[in-house]
Amino acid sequence: MADTSHRHGKRVTRITEVTHPLDPLTEGEISQGRSIIEAAGLITDTVRFPAVLPVEPDKKATFAWKPGKPFDRSILYVLLDTATGISHEVVVSVTDEKIVSQTKVKSDEHPYGQPPYLFEEYERVEALVKAHPEWQAAIARRGITNVDDIFCAPLAPGYFGHEDEIGRRMIRSLTFLRDTPDDSPWAHPVEGLLVTIDLTKGEVVRVQDEGDVPTPTVSGNYDVGTVGPARESLRPLEITQPEGPSFTVNGSLVEWENWKFRVSFNSREGLVLNQVTFTDKGEDRSVLYRASVPEMVVPYGDTSINRYWISYFDAGEYLLGKNANPLVLGCDCLGVIHYFDGVAADDHGHPMVVGQAVCMHEEDYGVLWKHTDLAGNPDSRRSRRFVISYFATIGNYDYGFFWYLYLDGTIQVEAKATGVVFNGAGVPGSHDPHAHEIAPGLFAPVHQHLFSARLDVAVDGLDNSVHEVEVVGVPTGPENPHGNAFTYTVNTLQTEGGRLANNPALRTWHVTSGHRTNYTGASTQYQLIPQGYPVLMAQPESSVAKRAAFATQHLWVTKYEPNEMWPAGMYPNQHAGGAGLPEYVAGGDSIVNEDIVLWHQFGPTHIPRTEDWPVMPVDYSGFLFKPFGFFDVNPALNLPDGANSSCTCCGSGRCGTDACTCNHEH
Numbered sequence: 001m002a003d004t005s006h007r008h009g010k011r012v013t014r015i016t017e018v019t020h021p022l023d024p025l026t027e028g029e030i031s032q033g034r035s036i037i038e039a040a041g042l043i044t045d046t047v048r049f050p051a052v053l054p055v056e057p058d059k060k061a062t063f064a065w066k067p068g069k070p071f072d073r074s075i076l077y078v079l080l081d082t083a084t085g086i087s088h089e090v091v092v093s094v095t096d097e098k099i100v101s102q103t104k105v106k107s108d109e110h111p112y113g114q115p116p117y118l119f120e121e122y123e124r125v126e127a128l129v130k131a132h133p134e135w136q137a138a139i140a141r142r143g144i145t146n147v148d149d150i151f152c153a154p155l156a157p158g159y160f161g162h163e164d165e166i167g168r169r170m171i172r173s174l175t176f177l178r179d180t181p182d183d184s185p186w187a188h189p190v191e192g193l194l195v196t197i198d199l200t201k202g203e204v205v206r207v208q209d210e211g212d213v214p215t216p217t218v219s220g221n222y223d224v225g226t227v228g229p230a231r232e233s234l235r236p237l238e239i240t241q242p243e244g245p246s247f248t249v250n251g252s253l254v255e256w257e258n259w260k261f262r263v264s265f266n267s268r269e270g271l272v273l274n275q276v277t278f279t280d281k282g283e284d285r286s287v288l289y290r291a292s293v294p295e296m297v298v299p300y301g302d303t304s305i306n307r308y309w310i311s312y313f314d315a316g317e318y319l320l321g322k323n324a325n326p327l328v329l330g331c332d333c334l335g336v337i338h339y340f341d342g343v344a345a346d347d348h349g350h351p352m353v354v355g356q357a358v359c360m361h362e363e364d365y366g367v368l369w370k371h372t373d374l375a376g377n378p379d380s381r382r383s384r385r386f387v388i389s390y391f392a393t394i395g396n397y398d399y400g401f402f403w404y405l406y407l408d409g410t411i412q413v414e415a416k417a418t419g420v421v422f423n424g425a426g427v428p429g430s431h432d433p434h435a436h437e438i439a440p441g442l443f444a445p446v447h448q449h450l451f452s453a454r455l456d457v458a459v460d461g462l463d464n465s466v467h468e469v470e471v472v473g474v475p476t477g478p479e480n481p482h483g484n485a486f487t488y489t490v491n492t493l494q495t496e497g498g499r500l501a502n503n504p505a506l507r508t509w510h511v512t513s514g515h516r517t518n519y520t521g522a523s524t525q526y527q528l529i530p531q532g533y534p535v536l537m538a539q540p541e542s543s544v545a546k547r548a549a550f551a552t553q554h555l556w557v558t559k560y561e562p563n564e565m566w567p568a569g570m571y572p573n574q575h576a577g578g579a580g581l582p583e584y585v586a587g588g589d590s591i592v593n594e595d596i597v598l599w600h601q602f603g604p605t606h607i608p609r610t611e612d613w614p615v616m617p618v619d620y621s622g623f624l625f626k627p628f629g630f631f632d633v634n635p636a637l638n639l640p641d642g643a644n645s646s647c648t649c650c651g652s653g654r655c656g657t658d659a660c661t662c663n664h665e666h
């Protein structure tokens with residue numbers, strides 16, 4: 001079977017015993033902490049757990065930690081009393097077996113903010129909507145009779161200062177028709193019908209019913225039965241590693257070639273990489289202390305009643321890790337794979353395992369370096385990368401988060417946006433300045449997917465600075481007599497704040513060590529290379545610009561503070577704005593030779609295409625974090641010739657295989 005080879009040698013790690021301060025939370029720890037909360041009498045029939053997160057251990061102590069030294073393990077439980085809408089943050093030390101703190105969440109005070117949604121709230125939405133007479137009347141007026149198959153999407157409402165919404169736990173619902181229970185609902189949006197719900201009261205607050213655009217009937221299904229039989233022209237392409245993979249896994253510690261790092265996972269950020277080092281001449285040199293994509297926002301650029309309010313914060317409102325795909329049900333990676341199970345928590349605060357959430361494997365990546373010398377002798381080495389990835393599905397969209405480590409010291413982060421484009425309905429053939437007709441009558445609004453990567457850098461230690469580097473032309477004159485010259489400028493960022501990319505000037509941000517130099521005497525450094533796609537398009541006075549202020553800059557640099565983890569704040573759901581990065585930089589601390597954190601925003605601005613329907617080919621975005629004077633020379637010089645053993649032809653081309661670039665001379 002062609003599809004069994006990639007399952008061969010499958011290994012799965014689930015951390016059950018904690019041996020390092022940065023190990024992910026275990027099922028046992030989550031249960032233990034919950035028991036302590038229960039014993040304190042804090043769990044009633046109506047209490048739920050919208051979030052359960054690790055408390056990060058002290059950074060300096062962890063950076064210097066050696067096996068055998070004690071460390072504390074603490075967990076933050078967010079408890080929501082669904083009867084009152086009041087939430088508390090309860091921190092439990094499972095090491096000391098006690099509650100450390102208990103704080104009320106200020107959801108009822110400006111600037112508000114609600115904990116993420118519970119899974120059970122999605123089900124309540126559909127029942128509340130379908131039971132409401134105004135909604136029933138709106139459906140009947142449209143001549144719709146198959147009410148059972150209707151899908152009522154549960155959607156984060158944003159913040160617009162409506163008296164009957166602020167400070168309350170609200171959700172909105174848009175209505176989608178289905179021909180059958182397994183029909184794709186995203187093809188059949190009911191335009192002009194919006195329902196707003198108070199989840200605590202358990203009642204519909206408002207039904208807005210405007211306009212009578214017919215619901216599109218085009219199919220959104222992409223199963224074999226709809227699209228026809230699969231093509232038979234592709235021959236098998238198999239990845240085999242007869243001697244096994246080149247990486248090892250020991251608890252949360254992964255080692256691959258010169259790279260070492262620790263895998264972690266939590267219900268909000270999903271995948272986290274800790275203590276990423278590169279071994280250089282026998283020394284493990286630090287590059288990153290902690291790295292993740294802790295927030296993203298998907299703002300829509302549409303004025304319609306159905307969508308002007310849409311700006312989903314998929315981590316802070318819905319939780320990426322809790323919605324991670326269990327790859328035990330089907331994996332997308334090729335090769336010899338090692339999985340990590342993800343441990344999150346369910347609505348009741350009990351551990352919830354996402355089976356095989358994180359996928360790790362090696363990938364061939366073409367030529368790493370090559371030269372044919374003056375005598376005609378070719379020399380080349382193949383590139384290989386180590387892939388650590390997970391996918392989360394939030395409603396219609398699916399997001400893959402891929403971290404790539406390369407043999408030459410490069411780190412690449414790639415977000416893969418796929419799934420089903422979110423549509424409204426319109427008159428076929430009409431023009432809409434804020435949407436594109438991607439199938440007859442289906443108008444997909446322009447929107448953005450803006451991801452925020454938090455890079456807690458540690459380039460050769462914790463004393464780091466950031467320099468903004470640009471190329472610049474030199475005016476013709478005494479400094480440039482022939483007009484050909486150009487140069488580069490280096491400006492050190494002095495204090496906390498935000499910066500934009502500048503692609504025509506190739507603006508990059510170099511993170512330098514405060515004390516270490518390479519053999520030319522320059523500070524060792526890594527450079528962040530942005531794609532420089534648009535930042536938030538919404539106007540500065542808009543609600544989303546205040547709530548997603550993080551997305552108005554490509555880069556923020558902050559001095560490390562233990563509680564500064566969330567680009568849009570801890571509770572972006574229904575928050576009035578200003579939380580997260582604007583607060584984190586407000587002190588204007590010095591960031592020169594300090595323990596600093598880089599926050600990089602990236603992601604596509606999407607004008608949907610017909611080709612994005614009915615399921616969207618992956619839209620890739622990301623950035624590079626690349627050594628720049630970190631190593632004295634190319635760190636991949638010692639790769640073996642012909643490292644790809646499946647490559648059997650030899651440089652001379654004797655064997656007549658045309659697609660082969662190896663030079664394995666005998």
Ligand code: NI
Nearest residue numbers: 417447449606
């Ligand atoms: Ni999109």
